[in-house]
Amino acid sequence: MAGETKTHEGGCRCGAVRYRVAGKHTYSGICHCDNCRRATGGASVPWFGADPKTFSVTDGKIKEYESSPGIWRGFCGNCGSPLTFRGEGWNDVAITIASLDDPNAITPESNVFLSERLHWVKFNEDMRNYDGFPS
Numbered sequence: 001m002a003g004e005t006k007t008h009e010g011g012c013r014c015g016a017v018r019y020r021v022a023g024k025h026t027y028s029g030i031c032h033c034d035n036c037r038r039a040t041g042g043a044s045v046p047w048f049g050a051d052p053k054t055f056s057v058t059d060g061k062i063k064e065y066e067s068s069p070g071i072w073r074g075f076c077g078n079c080g081s082p083l084t085f086r087g088e089g090w091n092d093v094a095i096t097i098a099s100l101d102d103p104n105a106i107t108p109e110s111n112v113f114l115s116e117r118l119h120w121v122k123f124n125e126d127m128r129n130y131d132g133f134p135s
């Protein structure tokens with residue numbers, strides 16, 4: 001649930017990059033957009049948000065590229081694991097739930113960009129669901 005106070009740790013596949021989130025996450029949701037799909041190779045991508053003040057890279061370095069104007073996607077420069085997403089004017093940094101050491105620790109509460117969902121991807125109708133991004 002959003003709002004719980006907990007320290008989350010995670011990292012990339014090869015172990016070169018490790019991070020910690022010391023504090024509550026701000027949101028959680030599964031993104032079905034085409035950009036996330038291409039950036040990760042996944043049919044949809046579960047993300048959670050955190051206050052950048054609570055997020056720290058504890059080992060290695062996150063490499064970033066500007067995937068859209070003002071939007072940076074972060075990944076491990078060695079193994080390529082997608083790790084973060086941040087944007088100009090965004091308060092939160094988004095982090096891939098799947099890169100957590102315990103990906104079950106955060107349950108996605110919403111689906112976003114369902115308008116771009118692949119037809120064979122099933123989703124939970126009972127979550128908060130949005131065709132695009134909630135404002």
Ligand SMILES: [Zn+2]
Pocket residue numbers: 012013014015016017076077078079080081
């Ligand atoms: Zn790596």
Ligand SMILES: [Zn+2]
Pocket residue numbers: 031032033034035036037113
């Ligand atoms: Zn997306």
